[in-house]
Amino acid sequence: MQWTIKKEHEGMLIRDYLQQVHGFSRRILKAVKLDGGQILVNGVHQTVRYRLTAYEVLTIQFPPEEIGTFMEPEAIPLSIVYEDDAVMVIDKQAGVATIPSLHHPTGTVANGLLAHYAKHNIPYTIHIVTRLDRDTSGLLLVAKHRYSHSILATQQKSRQIKRKYRAIVEGHLSQKTGTIDTPIDRKEGSIIERTVVPSGKRAVTHYEVVDESTSNSMVNVVLETGRTHQIRVHFAHLGYPLAGDDLYGGSLNRIKRQALHCYEISFEHPITKEVLHFQSAIPDDMKIIQNE
Secondary structure, eight states: EEEOOOGGGGBHHHHHHHHHHHOOOHHHHHHHHHHTOOOETTTTTTOOBOOOOTTTTEEEOOOOOOOOOOOOOOOOOEHHHHHHHHSEEEEETTTOSSSSSSSOOOOHHHHHHHHHHHHHOOOOOESSSOOOTTTEEEEEEEEEEEHHHHHHHHHHTOSSSEEEEEEEESSSOSEEEEEEEOOOOOTOSSOOOOOTTTTTTTOEEEEEEEOOOEEEEEEEEEEEEEEETTHHHHHHHTOBBBBGGGTTTTSSSSSSSSEEEEEEEEOTTTOOOOEEEEEEEOOHHEEEEEEO
């Protein structure tokens, strides 16, 4: 990464410049100093105590990142919507897990990313910013390295990363627009299933019905919070489970996975600060059942 120092930042220590102007955390700065990164000013190595002069060129080279031994690169096709040195946006198909787990140790987006990184000599590990359930399709955001991940993670916590979902629920909602504000927690006796319980964490889902077929409703959904299975649990709680979501009462007769797709994402680029906006078409399996 490289910056030309502006007149307004003249006299700042490199340490202060990186932390105050570019949002470097102490952890990332420590990694650059101690784990094999480099700090260069006009091509000359410097320490973080170097005092900057206007128009000098500061270059930061991040150290290589250690890849966990539990993940192996796999040549899995990835639908890459966008990629630069800091971020990637991937359009994930249904049936593919985002990261390895006990039940899905291989064949994940992360495995495919490692192979992509190896092919293109990208010396980083996997930093997923917005994860999707295995059977949920659509757009997910990946940070290329620790610095962009730290900035995007902060955006995620402050709800600056905007995602919109489209879901097909069984039945016709009596209220065509609304907000579901009911707490969610893990269901007693299950490590996977969630449920609405008064003692759970607050969960807020905004929705709008955009189309109705004979037996289903297509809804646009925006999350105010990000609880596990939030959309699925909330609509099931109302009595309108997602089509294909047999974990929460949906029927598998016409679709074999929950009819849920992340069709839009927008975020501020961690380096350029430009607001990026991406969309994804609704997949065929959801189109088919909505048109029946």
